[in-house]
Amino acid sequence: MAGGEIWVLPAFGQGHLFPGIELCKLIASRGHKATLVVFSSLSSSIPSSFRDDPLTDVLVVPASPPRPGGEEFHQQMQQGMAQLTDFLEARSGSSTRPVCAVLDVLVIMGWAAEVFRKLGIRTVGFFTSGGCSAALDFAAWKASAVDIKPGETRLLPGLPEEMGLTVSDLKRRSQVVRLHKWGQQQGSRAGSDSGSGSGSGSSRPSGPGGPPRIGPSPPGEKPHWVDATEGSIALVINTCHDLEGPFLDYLANQVGKPVWGVGPLLPDQFWTSSGSLIRDQEIRPNKPSNVTEEDVIRWLDAKPRGSVIYVSFGSSVGLTVEEYDKLAKALEESTRPFIWAIQPGSGGSEEGYYPHGLEAKVRERALIITGWAPQLLILSHPSTGGFLSHCGWNSTIEALGRGVPFLAWPIRGDQFYNAKLVVHHLKVGYMVSDEDPVMVKEEEIGKGIDKLMSDEEVKERAVKVSGMFQGGFPASALADLDAFINFITQNRVD
Template sequence: MATSTSSGDGSEIFVLPSIGSGHLFPSIELCHLISSPNCTTTTLLLLPSNLLPSLPPSFRHRTAALSSLPASPHHHQDPARDQFASDLETHISTRRPLCAVVDFKVGWTKHIFWKFRVPVVSFFTFGASAAAMEWGAWKSDAHSMNPGEARPIAGLPPEMRLNYLDVQSRRGGPKPGYQPPWVPMIEGSVGLMFNTCDDLERPFLDYLSDQIGLPVWAVGPLLPELCWTSRPGSLILERQIRPPKRESNYTDDELIQWLDSKPRGSVLYVSFGTETCPTPDEYPELAGALEDSTHPFIWVIQHGPGGEESYFPHGLASKVGDRGLIIRGWAPQLLILSHPAAGGFLSHGGWNSTAEAAVLGVPVLAWPVRGDQIFNAKLVVKHLQIGAMALREGSVEVARKDIAEGIERLMCDREVHRRAKAVRARFGSGFPASSAAALDAFREFIHQNA
């Protein structure tokens, strides 16, 4: 990997991502935005070597520079940490950046930047509502709630009040006294940066700024440039901007041909991302619900880390015929969501998926599994009102009948579809103006306080 050799000129900003595409891709887009042609600030993406295979080919043709570090440690006690830290120190000492934007998951590196008096901005690749709800739950000791109890958080919209299941997730929630793991990671930061925008999460951004007492910049959603520059109704061909992570049993052309054959707004897209999925007992319930439904669907089933098949609904394809399309492996999510036939997205509620659905105007059927997904689902269903829950409210059991009813409710709710289109219209002029202004405010703050 070629490494940029130019020295910092006092206006360079380092961006340090964490592992995983959900952290890398927003960091790449952030680099491009900070280094936009109409400003003097430049960026250097400090890319751990284990993220190099995920780097889009288009990266080098835009505005940010790249330097490679050793493989990123998965946690702060990883034996690889010492070498990673040593190389990071070398980069800082030879280039002396204006500041560092550090993914909070690798917040332990802030001490290395501080050695050289480089201020650190903590970067959240997930949304402000999840961070605000986690902070509010912690401060109100909501993890001691009893079943059936509901608790509002002062300063946040009333519809976002906490219930017992919000803080005790289906797969085991944290105990009373729990502190969000990102809190110690951001201590000492000069500001917080979020992968979101005013149009989606203004109340939560204000709450975090008031509570934590730091500047908060909403600079997203940090989606590929094509999401903002493509004409309304045009397809976003993802392979042009992101390399596929795995092979797939369908080509883009085959997917487009299938989608073209379906009525506008009729297809339910089902995907749980790459890091979470239903349990072995829940998969058959989902398969049965898709069989019972009358709506066309695309179901993406990811292979396991070693390429093995953890689950496949054998027999479902023959039962549903051309109504269903089952993808094994990688799926071009932006292409599918941008197609006029897309009418709903059954999602785990990861932030990137949530933002993509909102920007493209596709209602969400939320099936959160853990972490921020629980509060992302609450944002979509309760606050933005552009979705519904896949499971019966108050239930922890996944049942075929409940999922089927959720699908029918989402796909047939005209008001939810209208609101989803209204949210999409907020982005009709491209990248949010409020986020562009936040980037300007961030640059001004850094130049004045570095």
């Protein structure tokens, strides 16, 4: 192929796999071969339709990835590097050699980049999270944001004034810092702590021999992804200039290499179903659930337009049992109809949290989903009027694209900065607590729900933001995608 083949390596977990799949599909749509490289544990989650396109392919590394945070992480990582090296060396001959490898900065960039360096294949850093979180992480380090005084707002040069940091912003990261320290203790036998990655805040290694890192760097420290992407020739981010232009421009100025917004990386149906329901079952592998999509549609159809608040903390993070109890009580005392999606293992127990007795008390006002929830369907239904969310990036862009405002309850990682983007920059929601969302009070939850659901101006702004996506996949993202591909192919090294 004249343009050359591009490999894409997502990090572990479906929240990283799905954006990687969409990036491959976009590359293929521009007439270039795109190959998704995954470890065997992720292969079953790849839709069969992905393999039908002659310009998209899958390489499955027949091994399990290293498990960040595990006691044997260092040994697993070395084994993973060896397996990945052997596998790729056997498939990177002159006829199939990729012109570059796009590596997810969460986990992958810390050790897989070394594999590709040895193979002489150039790498591009891939953020499945947004531009704001990476920019604020970098700017907080540059501004030495560790000594902010009460009442002070530490402006971040080069970024919008409303994104200045306050004492409460540092408090909101207190749990992340504690987790970060725990990660260091768990990985203390692994060697130096150089850092790698960015994104959703999962545990992750800090590079070859390094301990796990959780969430963005503590305030004032160098972001983990900076050193990890030093050898990359460019960065691509799961966002677009229409949504996060100031943050993409800031990053490009600071890192001294091209930065392109090639998203949001959402399924094709998201862009072609404007004004109609999105059926998750047609897009993503179904998982066990106590409801069907038809159950959800019937329940939502019976509720007034914009009256329902959807409550979900994603698939990989959650509250403590005490916090879940506070949330259950607040939802019970509220008069608003709600859908509450509760994931297995929530609350830290194997069986998961469940608000026993709540359904009997609220009756038809509640739909409690245990297991898989059709989130795109719920967010695209006209009865949904608000989203109590952890502000994971996938959830954030899905709701923004459907005009649903937020009550933000970030828990870890980039979620804190995503929440700041939503509340302060886009102004399409509120924080669940103005003091410290890690220590939220029960009364704050109820007040936040009522405030959000009764604020017509916030709802109007959310609809206005969604308008930038009503014409389909953003033109600015397509322009950046073309610029990225042209840069790679015109500067290829054979």
